[in-house]
Amino acid sequence: MQIMKAMEGYRAYSAPGKALMAGGYLVLDPKYRAYVIALSARMHAVVRAIEPKESDEFEINVSSSQFNGDHWCYTLCAETRYLPLEKNQKKNPFIEMVLVNVFKYFQPQRASKIEVEIFSDDGYHSQSTSVTKRNAFKQFSYHGKSITEVPKTGLGSSAGLVVVLTTALISVFRDEMDLQNVKNLQLVHNLAQVAHCQAQGKVGSGFDVAAATFGSIVYRRFSPQLITNLPEHMDPTYVTKLQTLVDDINWNISNARVSLPDGLKLVMGDVNSGSETTKLVSKVKCWYDSDPVRGLKVYQFINRKNEEIMTALTELNGLCRKDPDKYEVMLRALDQNEESKIQQSPEFSKIRKAVQEIRLKFRQITQESGADIEPPVQTKLLEACSRLKGVLTGVIPGAGGYDAIALIVTAESNLQLQTEGREEFAAVTWLDLHQEDVGVIEEAPLHYQNFIELT
Numbered sequence: 001m002q003i004m005k006a007m008e009g010y011r012a013y014s015a016p017g018k019a020l021m022a023g024g025y026l027v028l029d030p031k032y033r034a035y036v037i038a039l040s041a042r043m044h045a046v047v048r049a050i051e052p053k054e055s056d057e058f059e060i061n062v063s064s065s066q067f068n069g070d071h072w073c074y075t076l077c078a079e080t081r082y083l084p085l086e087k088n089q090k091k092n093p094f095i096e097m098v099l100v101n102v103f104k105y106f107q108p109q110r111a112s113k114i115e116v117e118i119f120s121d122d123g124y125h126s127q128s129t130s131v132t133k134r135n136a137f138k139q140f141s142y143h144g145k146s147i148t149e150v151p152k153t154g155l156g157s158s159a160g161l162v163v164v165l166t167t168a169l170i171s172v173f174r175d176e177m178d179l180q181n182v183k184n185l186q187l188v189h190n191l192a193q194v195a196h197c198q199a200q201g202k203v204g205s206g207f208d209v210a211a212a213t214f215g216s217i218v219y220r221r222f223s224p225q226l227i228t229n230l231p232e233h234m235d236p237t238y239v240t241k242l243q244t245l246v247d248d249i250n251w252n253i254s255n256a257r258v259s260l261p262d263g264l265k266l267v268m269g270d271v272n273s274g275s276e277t278t279k280l281v282s283k284v285k286c287w288y289d290s291d292p293v294r295g296l297k298v299y300q301f302i303n304r305k306n307e308e309i310m311t312a313l314t315e316l317n318g319l320c321r322k323d324p325d326k327y328e329v330m331l332r333a334l335d336q337n338e339e340s341k342i343q344q345s346p347e348f349s350k351i352r353k354a355v356q357e358i359r360l361k362f363r364q365i366t367q368e369s370g371a372d373i374e375p376p377v378q379t380k381l382l383e384a385c386s387r388l389k390g391v392l393t394g395v396i397p398g399a400g401g402y403d404a405i406a407l408i409v410t411a412e413s414n415l416q417l418q419t420e421g422r423e424e425f426a427a428v429t430w431l432d433l434h435q436e437d438v439g440v441i442e443e444a445p446l447h448y449q450n451f452i453e454l455t
């Protein structure tokens, strides 16, 4: 009772990370669709508005205490058109751009102090020297370094942060924030895309923000001009243009919810190095532009294969509902690595063949563009993985490179056990993650209290 009282006025939200299983590079163009899996690693925000304030200045304190006690303290007010100022000139462009856009969109007048606590699940960062703290509901890792210094695994921490923080702040300005309501999700998504693009200083495809909002989806992007056409923040027309963009314009994105077929799960293996997506993207763009006719042909080929994968996954979803016995036999064949039986399943064969063809094309692009999309060491690793029991297929998700690998495997398989002590898997840490259907959700504020260090 005492605790419940102390939690009054708090709200909590979480949003998932992502793995782009099919559609890397192509998804930058609205012509092509991508298959995006939302992950169980989540970013969390607990928010409380303490009203009202004597002055007309809002004060927004954001803390991320897992990262050596990181915190940012912003002030802003209507007179300065909600330009956020950080007390100690500490930079966090993602937090800053969320504040700019949410405040400009809502134009709140009655100043208040707002406190937000950010938490992030383990999957987002390498955990080498962290300390675990837990309560009865959740546990988080605490690092001795600041957020910019802890190595990332590439699951989309900034997109998760932007989505969850946007949601938390909207909940301060809106009484109703039901996240089952599509309109509310669209509001979160649109504001978060604008903030994320502005913070990154570029317009990516936005699949990470879409997955953090909507969950596992087949995604088609918005036209980049929707965001690049916005004027500067201080332009007097920014507010109305932002409001129109967020509320009235059809972004034409696709975000149809998907789920891996029953009995299959996603496994991610961190290879502990990482790649710079921006550099890879610009090298691939140069390659494409050097011969656009050929580039288009290659993209169209890869796109057909991406679509084949998506169709086969849908067919598997149907099969496991219509003929669960047959489906079960197929899964057991995968579990036992019985090649002749696996080949009798047209869906499994289609997925494996399409992935092989896509990977082959990306290896060619790797050679021709100099962008390490599938470097030989990752090819070797994926080949070794494909020989393990229970593995349907595997890719280097997203932009590829030296990032984590993603495998689709049977729910029963245990890769940790199969790979332990084996030389060819020495570089891999299997991440404790799974696919999740849903995007941003409301959480119980009570679950984020009184964390105790494990000894």
Ligand SMILES: Nc1ncnc2c1ncn2[C@@H]1O[C@H](COP(=O)(O)OP(=O)(O)O)[C@@H](O)[C@H]1O
Binding pocket: 064, 092, 093, 094, 118, 119, 120, 147, 148, 152, 154, 155, 156, 157, 158, 159, 161
């Ligand atoms: N837990 C967190 N607390 C505060 N800021 C965070 C957190 N996680 C991510 N960020 C912000 O996102 C940035 C990382 O974004 P980015 O380089 O795009 O990585 P990613 O690929 O994981 O999204 C950090 O430098 C920081 O500004």
Ligand SMILES: C[C@@](O)(CCOP(=O)(O)OP(=O)(O)O)CC(=O)O
Binding pocket: 019, 020, 023, 024, 025, 026, 027, 028, 154, 155, 156, 204, 205, 206, 207, 208, 277, 281, 397, 398, 399, 400, 403
């Ligand atoms: C090349 C891309 O299509 C996919 C990149 O996927 P990653 O998952 O590698 O992305 P980051 O988290 O931004 O590093 C670019 C894009 O879609 O924006």
